[in-house]
Amino acid sequence: MSLLHDTPLGRASDYVDQYTPALLCPVPRWDAREGLELENSDLPFHGMDLWNAYELSWLNGKGKPMVAVAELTIPCTSANIVESKSLKLYLNSFANTRFESREAVIAAIEKDVAHTIGAPLDVRILSLKEAQREPLWEDHGQCVDGLDVSFEGFEYSPDLLFTDQGPEQSGVLFSHLLRSHCPVTNQPDWATVMVRYTGAPISPASLLRYVVSLRNHQGFHEQIIEQMFIDIQRRCAPRQLTVYGRFTRRGGIDINPFRSNFETLLPNARTVRQ
Known part of the structure; x- marks a missing residue:
């Protein structure tokens, strides 16, 4: 190995x-x-x-x-x-x-x-x-990128995640601002990430801050999405959770990890940057 x-x-x-x-x-x-x-x-x-x-x-x-x-x-x-x-x-x-x-x-x-x-x-x-003829990405849910949020640092911090008060809901949040780094070459990797969940309402601003906190974090594409799944699960405790990353291509290849505890694989729909 x-x-x-x-x-x-x-x-x-x-x-x-x-x-x-x-x-x-x-x-x-x-x-x-x-x-x-x-x-x-x-x-x-x-x-x-x-x-x-x-x-x-x-x-x-x-x-x-x-x-x-x-x-x-x-x-x-x-x-x-x-x-x-x-x-x-x-x-x-x-x-x-x-x-x-x-x-x-x-x-x-x-x-x-x-x-x-x-x-x-x-x-x-x-x-x-x-x-x-393959499908293209269509925005479903709320894009958190337009929120007027300030950032004080870019260190990975799952503690930024939290839920808002309110009854259980089913929601979709997504961001085009995910960036991480290859753990070997330190080259940046760029992605769109979608979070679909059922549970206490996840704060959109907290998700945006959390996504941006991964900006200098190291991990392969699959590891980053699994890290996000675990962080959201532990901090926000949704009953149902999907995290789906669509990374831009490098070397003619793009990698798109899908992790869920309730639904089957979503379509392989290419985003505008792919």
Whole structure:
């Protein structure tokens, strides 16, 4: 099992253009969950990580280049995540390899990534015409970004979260202001995050301050969304909770973690920044 210093992150890399499954690197989920005091056998959420890869190309049986968009749906119960740069390098390795069909490419990705993460996954490959018909993000609920709120610091602080007085309600709050940092390269990651809940009314201003407090916080995309789920659950105690992050792409790949304790996966709807 790879440690972070064994991955391609932050290193100069050779771009192999012949199919090479060995390029994939796993990162254990347990490392981050231990810090959240979670047990992998009894997670307070279910969910998926949706990966969209926009730079997939291979050769068909006649040697003609094909281009497509790949969608990988990885269960949050997998032992590992895939280190994102390693997935980019792996998908680039398809470029000068012949595959007889789209189905053969899907089968290869499913087999190789399942071996890396330690769990089965779903893989779709969309032609560009098919990808154009995929849904786009539509705003539902309250965007907290327009609130006239002052900020005194940018240090991660879950204590900023609180609920308002009032009866239980079902609500949706979202923000386009989420920023965090890669724990290896310290590069910034940008995202839209949606919180859907049923419970005591979550203060919109408190959620905005909390989101902004993550501005210099380090974590992989999946870890940041799980941190948010746990913080909101512990501070606001909603009966039902979903946290869904839509991160902007890096290296031709965007990652979109979905965590919930009551609903199934929401549509893979691309935001304006993706």
